Amino acid sequence: MSTLAENVEKVVSAHAELSAAIEAKGVDVPAGTKLSEMPELVE
Amino acid sequence: MKIVSHDLVVTDLTSNGVRIAGYSNSSRNGGGQRGYVNIRSGQDGGGLLEIDAGWGNGRDGTIDVRGENASIKKNNKEVATEEYVESQVSAKQDALPTLAGQAGTYNIKVNSANSSINAVHADSANYVPWSGVESRPTSLSGYGITDAATKSELDALAAQVGAANAKLEAIA
Numbered sequence: 001m002s003t004l005a006e007n008v009e010k011v012v013s014a015h016a017e018l019s020a021a022i023e024a025k026g027v028d029v030p031a032g033t034k035l036s037e038m039p040e041l042v043e
Numbered sequence: 044m045k046i047v048s049h050d051l052v053v054t055d056l057t058s059n060g061v062r063i064a065g066y067s068n069s070s071r072n073g074g075g076q077r078g079y080v081n082i083r084s085g086q087d088g089g090g091l092l093e094i095d096a097g098w099g100n101g102r103d104g105t106i107d108v109r110g111e112n113a114s115i116k117k118n119n120k121e122v123a124t125e126e127y128v129e130s131q132v133s134a135k136q137d138a139l140p141t142l143a144g145q146a147g148t149y150n151i152k153v154n155s156a157n158s159s160i161n162a163v164h165a166d167s168a169n170y171v172p173w174s175g176v177e178s179r180p181t182s183l184s185g186y187g188i189t190d191a192a193t194k195s196e197l198d199a200l201a202a203q204v205g206a207a208n209a210k211l212e213a214i215a
Contacts, residue, residue: 004067004203004207005203008207008210009210011211011214011215012214013211034214034215035215036215038082
C-alpha cells in the first residue's frame, strides 16, 4: 500500500499528464488550471 | 543520737554532706551492715526525700544507686531506667512482623515527613488525592505507556499531511 506522499505524487503526475493530453487535443490549458476545472475543457 | 526536735537540720557542713555507712568487718558473719535511711511519716503525713540541687548552673540533683543489683523501686516495683526502656523498645521493634508474605489487611498511616512507605504490592488505595501523588511523570514513557504515538511521531505525521495537503491544494 502506497503512502500518503506517494499517492499525492501520483495525483500530481496525473494532473500534469491530463493537462498535456488536453493540450495535445488542441485545447489551451492555462497554467494553474485545477483538476476541478478540466472537465469543461474537454466538453 | 537522740532527736528531741521535730526537725533535724544539718547546717554546719563544710564538706559534701552526710554519709550513712553500714558497718563492715569481714571477720564477722554476714559481712556488713546496711547503710539505712528510713523516711517514715506519721499518719497522713507522707514521706519525702527531697534532693535540692541548690542554685546555679551544673548543680544536678542526682540519685545514684550503685551495685550489681541496684534498683529504684516504687511500691516495691522497680522503676525502669532509660537504658532499660530503650532496650525493651528496641526488642519490640525487632519483633515486629514483616508484612511481606503475610495475609491480612494492614492500615498504616505515616505522619512524619521524614518517613515513607514503599508499597511493593498494594491491592487497593481507598483514597489518594492527585495532589498527594508526588513525583508525577510528565511523559508517556514516564507512565510506562508503550502503545501510544509520541509527540515527535505525531509532529512528523502532521508535517507529512501538511505537505501533502499543500500539493493537492495547488491542483485540486
